[in-house]
Amino acid sequence: MMNKYRLMSPGPTPIPPEVSAAGALPIIHHRTPEFGEVFTRVNENLKRVFLTENDIFTYAASGTGAFEGAIQNLFSPGDKVLVVNNGNFGGRWVKMSRAFGLEVTELEYEWGQKADNDEVAEALANDPEIKGAICVLSETSTGTVNDIEGFARAASSVVTIVDAVSGLGACTLRTDDWGVDVVVAGSQKALMTPPGLGFVSVSERAMRMHEVSRMPRYYFDWTAARKAYEKDPAQTAWTPAVSLIIQLDVALQQLIDEGVENVFARHVLLGRASRQGIKGMGLELFGPDEDSNSAVTAAWVPEGIDGKQLVRMVFREHGIQVAGGQGALAGRIFRIGHCGYFDAFDIIATIAATELAL
The missing domain is CATH 3.40.640.10 (Type I PLP-dependent aspartate aminotransferase-like (Major domain))
Known part of the structure; x- marks a missing residue:
């Protein structure tokens, strides 16, 4: 499909x-x-x-x-x-x-x-x-x-x-x-x-x-x-x-045209939605659970799961490209970007695809 x-x-x-x-x-x-x-x-x-x-x-x-x-x-x-x-x-x-x-x-x-x-x-x-x-x-x-x-x-x-x-x-x-x-x-x-x-x-x-x-x-x-x-x-x-x-x-x-303050507010909502979705799957956030974190959401990969394989599966099975961890966190966390041209449905689709992949 x-x-x-x-x-x-x-x-x-x-x-x-x-x-x-x-x-x-x-x-x-x-x-x-x-x-x-x-x-x-x-x-x-x-x-x-x-x-x-x-x-x-x-x-x-x-x-x-x-x-x-x-x-x-x-x-x-x-x-x-x-x-x-x-x-x-x-x-x-x-x-x-x-x-x-x-x-x-x-x-x-x-x-x-x-x-x-x-x-x-x-x-x-x-x-x-x-x-x-x-x-x-x-x-x-x-x-x-x-x-x-x-x-x-x-x-x-x-x-x-x-x-x-x-x-x-x-x-x-x-x-x-x-x-x-x-x-x-x-x-x-x-x-x-x-x-x-x-x-x-x-x-x-x-x-x-x-x-x-x-x-x-x-x-x-x-x-x-x-x-x-x-x-x-x-x-x-x-x-x-x-x-x-x-x-x-x-x-x-x-x-x-959107208004800079409205742009900030939209990103706050996207960050909240992403963090709530992560927690709703029973996963642990990486970093503070704060509204200021409105550009990127990172989460720990569950124990026993290869984080690199998870990122590949979310893309291969569902067409959604998230990012893995960098440096010492490679394979241990994954990251969802929501800085820019994103709306709530992008977050919903990403959370759903991640849950299906897990």
């Missing part, structure tokens, strides 16, 4: 049909008024989703490229940085910071545990030479969402950097109100666009730090990006991913 394919992973995520159709439009030249009009609108709508008035730079790159660019633009070799690590992507920030010669103060927690912002404040107070603090909003590997408002408050003495790749547009993030200096994101999750675009919002404090940093950079140079954005019409410094930006334009307009 034919099964309808449902992509229920934490990224990439499903694409609305209107966004898919926009990708088939003829390519337009990226240095024309026509593209400039689209790009200007995208920049303004990104600010509405980021909830910021800061500049947002868009790159033809994954979120990891935008991560790397943030390190290159903010720091000099040998600088000290604090990194919160409570999952796979917090660990990636640790590795990347060290790869660029930074001295890392790592606050490491068990995967699934939320960061302790009192410990963030204490670590910064104990070492006034630390220049920046990094934390993940929604740790995609576990579904756990950190308290970024509290993190920004605890780290207000230094430049704050937040990885919001799976959280932006799904989890509440008030960039300006909370005083977050740098937010990194990608196109392929709650922004409902194919992979390939990386974003970074940059405060004026972060730009001042950028101006004195000595880390080598070229493609991701924020000065080059700002100069291009200040042109009329706005441009990118280098050749952009034209079709992806046109698709993003359509996706962002859908989010704006």
Whole structure:
């Protein structure tokens, strides 16, 4: 029997049909008024989703490229940085910071545990030479969402950097109100666009730090990006991913039409439905049972069951693609993504398919 394919992973995520159709439009030249009009609108709508008035730079790159660019633009070799690590992507920030010669103060927690912002404040107070603090909003590997408002408050003495790749547009993030200096994101999750675009919002404090940093950079140079954005019409410094930006334009307009606060509320409901479904099957959630965990739901695989085989069976038998665990949790947990183009029926179908597979 034919099964309808449902992509229920934490990224990439499903694409609305209107966004898919926009990708088939003829390519337009990226240095024309026509593209400039689209790009200007995208920049303004990104600010509405980021909830910021800061500049947002868009790159033809994954979120990891935008991560790397943030390190290159903010720091000099040998600088000290604090990194919160409570999952796979917090660990990636640790590795990347060290790869660029930074001295890392790592606050490491068990995967699934939320960061302790009192410990963030204490670590910064104990070492006034630390220049920046990094934390993940929604740790995609576990579904756990950190308290970024509290993190920004605890780290207000230094430049704050937040990885919001799976959280932006799904989890509440008030960039300006909370005083977050740098937010990194990608196109392929709650922004409902194919992979390939990386974003970074940059405060004026972060730009001042950028101006004195000595880390080598070229493609991701924020000065080059700002100069291009200040042109009329706005441009990118280098050749952009034209079709992806046109698709993003359509996706962002859908989010704006729904209303950003309504988008947050929808994701809270999707998270609740997913967690209740998991518990209704008699399974144990991985991580806190909280409304803030509105992008990804993770659950322990029952004892005696191969988690990798479970993920394959849910797909093979029912056409639904969930995700397995990462790192030490491979085969031990599975993850349901609900950040982006999802509704309640997607959750119901996924829970039903998982129960049938079990």
